[in-house]
Amino acid sequence: MKRSSSLVCSLVAATIMGSCVGSAATMADDGLAIDYRQQVMKTKQAQTAAIGQILTQTVPEENIISHFEILLLATRQSKAAFAKKVLGGNSQPIIWERWDDFSARLARVEADLVVAIDTLRTQGVTNAGELAVTVTGCKDCHDIYKK
Numbered sequence: 001m002k003r004s005s006s007l008v009c010s011l012v013a014a015t016i017m018g019s020c021v022g023s024a025a026t027m028a029d030d031g032l033a034i035d036y037r038q039q040v041m042k043t044k045q046a047q048t049a050a051i052g053q054i055l056t057q058t059v060p061e062e063n064i065i066s067h068f069e070i071l072l073l074a075t076r077q078s079k080a081a082f083a084k085k086v087l088g089g090n091s092q093p094i095i096w097e098r099w100d101d102f103s104a105r106l107a108r109v110e111a112d113l114v115v116a117i118d119t120l121r122t123q124g125v126t127n128a129g130e131l132a133v134t135v136t137g138c139k140d141c142h143d144i145y146k147k
């Protein structure tokens, strides 16, 4: 994909107020790669928090399936977000030594979320809490691959 560096710079400046020194600067690129994968993870965090809030029955439950869907999309985004080996952030370097295992975990969470969403659609949201805990795989992966 061809990218306009000035557009990228304005977007970055507008969203994170960071400095933008252009795509030739490898360190800045690496910093963005780390920031990007953390943004994807924050999306997952926000969705699991929202699902938890819905389960307390204090906020409307009609959005619950769409929170699972966003979780599914963010899980799909994670593979590309981590694909390039960029050491740093809170990622353990073994991610890229055991890439097959790391990406298989993402694929498993993705497949489980597809089934969970189908279950919620067909059977209602009564067991949403259980599904959220069993299919998201957050802790299992973090225990091994996150500092």
Ligand code: HEC
Residues within 6 Å of the ligand: 034, 037, 038, 039, 041, 042, 044, 045, 046, 048, 071, 088, 089, 090, 091, 092, 095, 102, 105, 106, 109, 136, 137, 138, 139, 141, 142, 145, 146, 147
């Ligand atoms: C396949 C592995 C994997 C799965 C599954 C996974 N994570 Fe992560 N997560 C990571 C790694 C690795 C990092 C460290 C990223 C970095 O800082 O370089 C991370 C970082 C995070 C962060 C910190 C982001 C920041 O701002 O620094 C949050 C929050 C997070 N994950 C939430 C979640 C939630 C919620 C789930 C489940 C719904 C989840 N993750 C599932 C691997 C995973």
